[in-house]
Amino acid sequence: MTNGHGHTHNPHGDNPELGFERQDLSSGPVYAFFLAIILGTALVALVLRGTLYIAELYNHEHQIAVVSPLLPARADTRAVLPENIKQFPQPRLETDERTEIHDFRLKEEQELHTYGWVDQESGVMHIPIDRAMELMAQRGLPTTPRTGTAPPSVVNTVKAAADASDHSEAPSQDNAKQSKGNQ
Numbered sequence: 001m002t003n004g005h006g007h008t009h010n011p012h013g014d015n016p017e018l019g020f021e022r023q024d025l026s027s028g029p030v031y032a033f034f035l036a037i038i039l040g041t042a043l044v045a046l047v048l049r050g051t052l053y054i055a056e057l058y059n060h061e062h063q064i065a066v067v068s069p070l071l072p073a074r075a076d077t078r079a080v081l082p083e084n085i086k087q088f089p090q091p092r093l094e095t096d097e098r099t100e101i102h103d104f105r106l107k108e109e110q111e112l113h114t115y116g117w118v119d120q121e122s123g124v125m126h127i128p129i130d131r132a133m134e135l136m137a138q139r140g141l142p143t144t145p146r147t148g149t150a151p152p153s154v155v156n157t158v159k160a161a162a163d164a165s166d167h168s169e170a171p172s173q174d175n176a177k178q179s180k181g182n183q
Contacts, residue, residue, distance in 0.1 A: 085092065094100050111126065118124040 080088075080095075112129045114128060116126050118126050
């Protein structure tokens with residue numbers, strides 16, 4: 001039996017074109033998924049525990065021996081004996097700032113105001129700062145570019161070529177003889 005729209009009429013009210021899956025997902029794959037999650041978590045936990053164990057072994061083997069806090073300490077732990085100074089890494093704290101800075105400044109002043117060797121084998125010396133300033137004032141700073149570092153100036157090249165080819169100011173000997181003969 002068809003209705004006016006060309007569809008068959010089902011007396012029970014069911015539409016034969018519409019439906020649902022007759023088979024649901026079985027419980028086996030769901031259980032397998034949860035089991036895989038649990039096994040994966042356990043595997044990750046075991047790997048992390050093994051990594052931590054190896055790191056602990058490495059740390060234990062390379063551990064610096066620690067002095068027991070139960071042993072009595074020296075009376076004054078802040079006092080450093082001169083023979084123990086080399087045990088401390090650089091930079092070390094200053095023991096007497098005034099004399100150390102004074103010695104440092106004296107050394108600088110001596111270098112600034114005296115002659116001395118920087119490298120005697122290669123012949124390099126330092127000169128007093130006043131003499132160096134006098135030499136710089138006399139000689140000036142070097143301004144000539146090294147060969148190959150800067151191209152020659154176009155203006156100077158053209159000027160030099162023009163000066164070389166210009167003979168108008170200096171009369172030639174033939175022209176000088178002609179001018180004497182005309183007079």
